[in-house]
Amino acid sequence: MELGLALAGTSVRAASTVSPRWGAAVAMPLFASVAKPRPVHRDDEYTMSRARRRTIRIAGVHRRGTDVTVYEWGSGERTVVLAHGWDGRASQFATLVRDLVAEGFRVVAFDAPAHGESAGRRTYLVDWIDVLTQLQAHHGRFAAVVGHSFGGLGSLVAVAGGVEAERVVTVASPADAELLLAQFQTMLGYSDGVARELTVRFVRRYFPTEQDPFAWLSAVRRPLSAGTPLLVVHDERDRVVPFGEAARIAGANPGSISLATTGLGHSRILKADAFLDAVLDFVTTDAAPHGAARADGNAVRRVVPPAPALV
Template sequence: MNPATTLAVSALRAADRVSPSLAGRLALPLFRQVRPVLPVRPSDRAVHADAEGGTITVRGREVVTYSWGRGPETVLVVHGWRGRASQFGPIVRELRAEGFRVVSFDAPANGASAGRHTDIRDYLAGIEAMQRRHGMFSLVIGHSFGALATLTAVRDGTATGGVVAIAGMGDARYLVDSFADRVGIGHASADVLAREFSRRVLPDVAEPFVRVDAVSNPLPDAVPLLLVHDRADREVAVAESLRLHDAHGGRSRLVLTEGAGHARVLGADATLDAVTAFALGGLAGVDAVGLGERSVPAASA
C-alpha cells in the first residue's frame, strides 16, 4: 500500500473501534478506489498493439474498445477491478487461432479509458453497449469483478451461448466482506459500508445485493457455465467458484488450477484448454478434454 492508503486504513481501524457507522462511511471511498492504472504487461503488448481500437459511450463517458479477428462468431471478454482488456492476451490468441472474433472494453478509470471512478453500473452498461454493436455473443468471459458483472448482465438479458467466469465471486457482498477483512474492520462496519455502497451505486434498486447475486439467482437455464479458479487464489477465495458451481448444477463445469494465482490464471494452460474447448463444443467439449468437474470436489469444498 502507498503511504496515503496506509494512513487511510489506520484511520479506518481507529474509527472501527469507536463507531462502526463512521468507519463504514469512511471506508466507502477506499472501497471504490480504482487507481493506479494497471499497465500493459510486456507479454501482452503484441496482442494489445494488434487490436482494432474504437470507442463506445458508457453512461455519458467515452470508453476505449478493442477488437481482434474477423470470425463469424464473437466472444466478449470483461476485465476485473483495476484491470484492462489486454490481460486476456493469451485467451485472445487462442480464440483468434480458432476463428473467433474477440472484443472487449476498458471500463471507465481502467486501462486506457479516462476517469477517476467506476462501478458495476459502468460494467453492465459497457456490456450492453458492446452487445448493441456486435449482436449476440458466442461466449462472454469475465475475470474477477468482471465475472460478477458478466453473470449479472446475462441474468439481465445479455444474449450469449455461454458464460466463462474466471476467478469470480458469487455475489457483491463477498466484495464488501473481503475488503473489510483486508483492511481490518469488523462486521458492523462492513454492514454500514454495504448500505452506503448500495445507496450510492444502486439507489433505485430495492434489494441491490440480491440483484448482484449469482448464487441465489443463477443464470438462465439455457446458458451453460464454465468456472475456472486457482486453488491458492489470494484475491478471491476458490470457495466462491465452488458456490457458483453448486448453484448451477449439471450445466456447470469447474476447472481448478494449481499455482497460477488470481491474475496469471488467465494464461494457465488448463484455462486456455478449457476455454477453447468450451468455445468450440460447450460443456461436451470440456468433458471431452477431461478438464471440468461435474460436481463439487469434496476435498476442495
C-alpha cells in the same frame, strides 16, 4: 499500495471511534476507487497494438457519463467478449485473444472505467454490465463471454439479466458482490458496525431505488437461465478470490463444468495452457473441456502446472 491501504485503514478506524457512521463516511469514497492502472506487459504489447480501437460512453458508477476504451480483433461472424477484473485491463487476455482469433472468432475486450486506457477514477459492477449491454447492441448475440475475477461476476450478472450469450466462462470469480464488501473490510480492518453502515451508504448511493441490490448482484441468488453452458475455472491457491467461490457458482448453475488448477494463483492462470485449452474447447465444441468435470459429478479434475525448468 500496502502503505496506502494501511493509512486508509488507520483513517477509517480512527473515524469509527467517534461512531460507525463516521467510519463508514471515510470508507465510502475509498470503496469504488481504483489504483493507478497497471502497465501493459511487454509480452502483450504487440497484440494490443494490432487491436482496432474505439470508445463507447456508458452512464458510469455516478450515472453522469464516462468513456470506455474497446478493443477488437479478428473478423469472424461469432463474437467472444472478454471482461477483465478489478485492477486489471484488457491486455491480460492477450494470449487468449490470439488463440480465439486463430479459431476464427471476432474478439472484443474493454478497459472498464478507471482501468487501462479508459477514463474515470471510480467504478463498480454496474459499469461492467453497462459495457456488455452496449457491446451486445453493436455486435448482437455473443458466442461467449469470458470474465476474470470481478469481470466474471459482472458477466454472470449481465447474462442472467438479459445479455444474450451462447455460453459463459468465469475464471477466479466471486459468486456475489457481498464478498467484495467483506474483503474490503478485511483489508482495512474496520469493525462490523462500520461494515453495516458502509453497506447502507453503498446501497443508498448507488442503488437508491432498490431495497436489496445484492439479490441481483449475485450469481447464486440469480443464476443463469437453465441450459446456458457455464465453465467455471479457479485455482486452489488463489489468494485474492477464495477457491470456494467456484463451488458456489457451480452449485447455483446445475450442469455447469468446473476446472480446478493448482499453483497458478489469481492472475497467472490467464496465460496457462490449462485455462486456454479449456476455454477453446468450451467455445468451439459441445463437449466438456479436456480435463474438466461436470459440477454435478463426483469430482472436479485438478490440473497442476509443471515445475519451471532449471537452467
